[in-house]
Amino acid sequence: xxxxxxxxxxxxxxxxxxxxxxxxxxxxxxxxxxxxxxxxxxxxxxxxxxxxxxxxxxxxxxxxxxxxxxxxxxxxxxxxxxxxxxxxxxxxxxxxxxxxxxxxxxxxxxxxxxxxxxxxxxxxxxxxxxxxxxxxxxxxxxxxxxxxxxxxxxxxxxxx
Numbered sequence: 091x092x093x094x095x096x097x098x099x100x101x102x103x104x105x106x107x108x109x110x111x112x113x114x115x116x117x118x119x120x121x122x123x124x125x126x127x128x129x130x131x132x133x134x135x136x137x138x139x140x141x142x143x144x145x146x147x148x149x150x151x152x153x154x155x156x157x158x159x160x161x162x163x164x165x166x167x168x169x170x171x172x173x174x175x176x177x178x179x180x181x182x183x184x185x186x187x188x189x190x191x192x193x194x195x196x197x198x199x200x201x202x203x204x205x206x207x208x209x210x211x212x213x214x215x216x217x218x219x220x221x222x223x224x225x226x227x228x229x230x231x232x233x234x235x236x237x238x239x240x241x242x243x244x245x246x247x248x249x250x
Contacts, residue, residue, distance in 0.1 A: 098152060100215060101152070105154070105167060108171055112175055115182075116179075124182065127174070128175075128177065130239055130242050130243070131173060131174045131239045135169040139169040145222070146222070147221055147222040148218065148222075148223040150218055150219075151217075153165065153167070165218070168218075173232075176200070177240075181240050181243045184196065197236070208225075209225045
């Protein structure tokens with residue numbers, strides 16, 4: 091009998107929590123915007139996630155879909171669901187009418203929390219392992235990804 095590891099239970103719980111957050115905090119009338127945000131971020135994370143894994147800077151030993159992980163070593167759960175959920179909530183709630191310092195603080199708090207969660211997962215679980223990777227690379231790449239994604243979303247909203 092195959093017993094699901096604690097790491098997999100944590101991954102399942104994270105995915106369920108992500109679904110709950112989307113359901114609770116994405117207004118139905120903004121579902122189209124949420125799709126655009128999530129899909130565009132996936133196009134960024136697909137390339138960047140595969141790159142860092144192929145360079146062996148980071149690995150994801152425990153995956154929800156083990157067979158898929160044999161072919162695609164990037165984290166399906168992270169790259170294609172959890173990070174896009176963060177991006178959707180980030181952009182839909184972005185304080186665009188606030189002063190620049192508050193918008194900067196918004197970026198820093200969201201990305202800082204996200205980075206802290208990944209560092210804790212790297213330290214306490216087998217969901218992610220850093221090899222040549224450092225926590226500040228996560229902070230920087232998440233910042234760049236969210237920035238590019240949000241800029242695309244704002245362009246989409248302006249022209250949509």
